[in-house]
Amino acid sequence: MRKCEVAVLGLGLMGGAALGALLEAGVDALGFDPVAAGSDRGSSHGSCRIFRRFNFENPNYTGLSDEAHAGWIRLQAESGQTVLTETPILEAGRPGSAMVASSRAAAIATGRPDPMMTAAVANKEFPAFNLPDDWDVVVQDGGAILHTATVMKLMRSCAANRVIPERASFTPRHDGVSIRTASEEFFAERAILALGPWLGRALPQLTPLLNVTRQAVGWFKPARPETVALGRFPIFILDRGPDNIVYGFPDFERRGVKAAPHNHGPVVGPDDWGPPATDAELRPIGEALAALVPGAAGPIVDRDVCLYTNTAPADIRLDAGDEFIIDRWPESRLIVCSACSGHGAKFAPAIGQRLARLATDPSYQAEPFFQLSRYSQFA
Numbered sequence: 415m416r417k418c419e420v421a422v423l424g425l426g427l428m429g430g431a432a433l434g435a436l437l438e439a440g441v442d443a444l445g446f447d448p449v450a451a452g453s454d455r456g457s458s459h460g461s462c463r464i465f466r467r468f469n470f471e472n473p474n475y476t477g478l479s480d481e482a483h484a485g486w487i488r489l490q491a492e493s494g495q496t497v498l499t500e501t502p503i504l505e506a507g508r509p510g511s512a513m514v515a516s517s518r519a520a521a522i523a524t525g526r527p528d529p530m531m532t533a534a535v536a537n538k539e540f541p542a543f544n545l546p547d548d549w550d551v552v553v554q555d556g557g558a559i560l561h562t563a564t565v566m567k568l569m570r571s572c573a574a575n576r577v578i579p580e581r582a583s584f585t586p587r588h589d590g591v592s593i594r595t596a597s598e599e600f601f602a603e604r605a606i607l608a609l610g611p612w613l614g615r616a617l618p619q620l621t622p623l624l625n626v627t628r629q630a631v632g633w634f635k636p637a638r639p640e641t642v643a644l645g646r647f648p649i650f651i652l653d654r655g656p657d658n659i660v661y662g663f664p665d666f667e668r669r670g671v672k673a674a675p676h677n678h679g680p681v682v683g684p685d686d687w688g689p690p691a692t693d694a695e696l697r698p699i700g701e702a703l704a705a706l707v708p709g710a711a712g713p714i715v716d717r718d719v720c721l722y723t724n725t726a727p728a729d730i731r732l733d734a735g736d737e738f739i740i741d742r743w744p745e746s747r748l749i750v751c752s753a754c755s756g757h758g759a760k761f762a763p764a765i766g767q768r769l770a771r772l773a774t775d776p777s778y779q780a781e782p783f784f785q786l787s788r789y790s791q792f793a
């Protein structure tokens with residue numbers, strides 16, 4: 415039986431970052447994942463994600479963004495490949511938008527100048543937009559296109575022969591964790607479960623706290639390509655009312671403008687990666703672009719589906735849900751990670767460090783708002 419100090423099950427962005435942190439620290443670690451980098455499965459797949467310094471979801475995340483940013487810059491310097499492409503972030507919404515107000519407050523809290531601007535100025539500066547005059551608008555620096563396909567490949571190639579490209583099952587033992595693949599058996603002193611949407615299946619006690627939803631993504635042929643080119647056009651997030659947020663990217667790949675509704679789709683299972691996004695699912699995005707970003711509007715030229723895994727609202731240390739779980743699993747040598755909602759990717763280097771420390775430093779705890787004890791069933 416092969417042995418290691420730490421096994422990492424799941425090598426999406428979170429497990430991949432954890433494995434990298436462990437190997438860099440000289441830990442005898444192995445990673446397991448049947449899905450190769452570049453596949454269209456797993457919540458980390460695809461070419462890009464948004465990196466934001468100022469997070470409307472929670473001001474706690476500014477420090478985490480800064481920590482992750484340093485990690486991304488280091489990966490970029492060491493690999494010589496483009497990991498982040500700095501791009502302003504335009505966030506806009508109906509008057510009084512809580513999203514815009516929270517993003518603005520997060521920037522001001524760090525001593526940054528007020529990022530607020532009028533819709534008229536934003537429309538002039540970025541002529542692809544047609545934002546209504548009375549909308550609240552902020553344009554934030556500290557944003558970037560995170561090139562996740564590049565990152566996934568780099569993480570796998572850095573870990574090289576420490577990756578077992580197979581599905582793994584696990585059995586907790588008093589002294590460690592038995593791990594089994596189709597071809598081999600392993601023993602790890604500790605195991606990190608970074609299974610994205612599959613986490614609830616691996617730990618059924620978590621199933622009621624994890625909500626896996628289907629998210630449709632489209633690429634639109636821009637009506638005015640010059641207005642949406644990289645360098646001329648920001649990443650955008652538009653709050654159109656309750657549960658109606660649309661986001662998108664500059665056309666940095668010459669594949670069209672990637673745009674999607676945030677957090678909208680039906681509850682599905684972790685293996686439900688089909689069918690491809692339908693015209694009906696993408697129609698509201700096309701309509702939002704036509705009304706608010708006419709320079710980016712046009713026919714659908716490509717489509718994708720991805721899965722969010724959102725946590726339920728906590729009942730002890732109150733939160734509104736959609737936060738992360740980064741903690742030790744009770745009475746075991748397991749560490750669990752659920753950072754698979756719609757904004758986890760950008761934090762992967764910082765989350766990977768936390769997972770590695772949870773596995774190797776008994777005195778370490780992640781921040782209270784990541785801990786399982788915020789839920790009464792784990793308190």
Ligand SMILES: Cc1cc2nc3c(=O)[nH]c(=O)nc-3n(C[C@H](O)[C@H](O)[C@H](O)COP(=O)(O)OP(=O)(O)OC[C@H]3O[C@@H](n4cnc5c(N)ncnc54)[C@H](O)[C@@H]3O)c2cc1C
Binds near residue numbers: 581
């Ligand atoms: C449409 C969409 C848009 C998003 N946009 C953004 C954004 O703009 N900015 C941002 O920061 N975040 C964004 N996110 C969120 C971000 O992508 C996720 O938070 C992140 O990818 C989650 O990574 P993960 O490693 O937790 O999960 P995953 O990438 O799903 O990794 C889990 C891995 O576990 C593996 N696995 C499953 N079972 C086993 C097993 N038994 N043995 C071994 N391996 C197993 C799977 O193959 C998979 O590779 C978005 C997500 C989606 C879906």
